[in-house]
Amino acid sequence: RRPKRQEKKKSFLTERDLNKLIKAPLPNRYDNIRDMFLFSCLSGLRFSDVVNLRWQDVRQSNGKCVIEYIQQKTGKQETLPLCKQAESILRKFSRKGVYVFRQTSSQLANKVIKRWCQLAKIKKTVSFHTGRHTFCVMLLTQDVPIYTVQQLMGHADVGTTKSYADLLDRTKARAVQKMPELKFTNYRNAV
Numbered sequence: 001r002r003p004k005r006q007e008k009k010k011s012f013l014t015e016r017d018l019n020k021l022i023k024a025p026l027p028n029r030y031d032n033i034r035d036m037f038l039f040s041c042l043s044g045l046r047f048s049d050v051v052n053l054r055w056q057d058v059r060q061s062n063g064k065c066v067i068e069y070i071q072q073k074t075g076k077q078e079t080l081p082l083c084k085q086a087e088s089i090l091r092k093f094s095r096k097g098v099y100v101f102r103q104t105s106s107q108l109a110n111k112v113i114k115r116w117c118q119l120a121k122i123k124k125t126v127s128f129h130t131g132r133h134t135f136c137v138m139l140l141t142q143d144v145p146i147y148t149v150q151q152l153m154g155h156a157d158v159g160t161t162k163s164y165a166d167l168l169d170r171t172k173a174r175a176v177q178k179m180p181e182l183k184f185t186n187y188r189n190a191v
Contacts, residue, residue, distance in 0.1 A: 010164065011125050012133040013041065024120035026112075032102045033112045035089050039101075040131030041138075042086035044153050047109065047128045048072035053100045058090060065090065071154050078154050136164045 013021070018041060026034055036050050045053070049072050057069045065087040068079050082090075093100055110127045117126045124130075132153075139149045150161040 010133045011127075011130050012137040012164075013122070013124070013126065013130060015138070017120075017122050017124070018134070020120040020122060021116060024116060026116050026119065030112045030116075033104060033109050034116070035092065036101050036104075036109065037113055037116075037128060037131050039086055039089045040128065041134045042083055042089070043067075043080060044132050044135035045080075046071075046073060046132055047106045051099075051101060051103060051106075054098050055095050055100060056098075058100065074154065074156070076154065080152065133164065136161065140165055 018038075022038075036047075039045070040047070040050055043050075049069060052072060053067065053069060057067050059066055059068065061081075065082045066079060067082065068077065070076070071078050090100060106128060113126055113128060113130075117124065136149060136153055139152065140146070146158060146161055146165060149164075150158045153161060155161050
């Protein structure tokens, strides 16, 4: 039997980190990678799904922007509603061509993101996949039910989604603060 692989700690960006990134200067030639990464942070899509996102996958449903796509990793059809900020990134691009974003390699994207984080003075190990982790953690910190997050992430098993919840000490602290306050008037050694 092979030894169990030790799970790497998932890296994610906080809201503060994202704001630092947005303010950090990045040469214009990397606008496409910047927009792809921010789109991932706001949609939870993997690099392979972002780079392969086609205009025909983007549609309006009940006044909301939705993407319907085949998830590259699983081959499953997914429907993902987009938040307003993700939708605004899409509006920056014209509907010329097949793909929403200009084609690029994951290696170049990761290299640019690493440099961008250095410029923003973010001292975390960040790759394109960090955008997906960021999306999940942001939803969980906003108390979105874990099963809803599971569906948005396209996870087959809720255990995968729960691994993100374990990262959130703040969420745990908020959870215990919701415990009702009991009256210990007749209790010996009351606190």
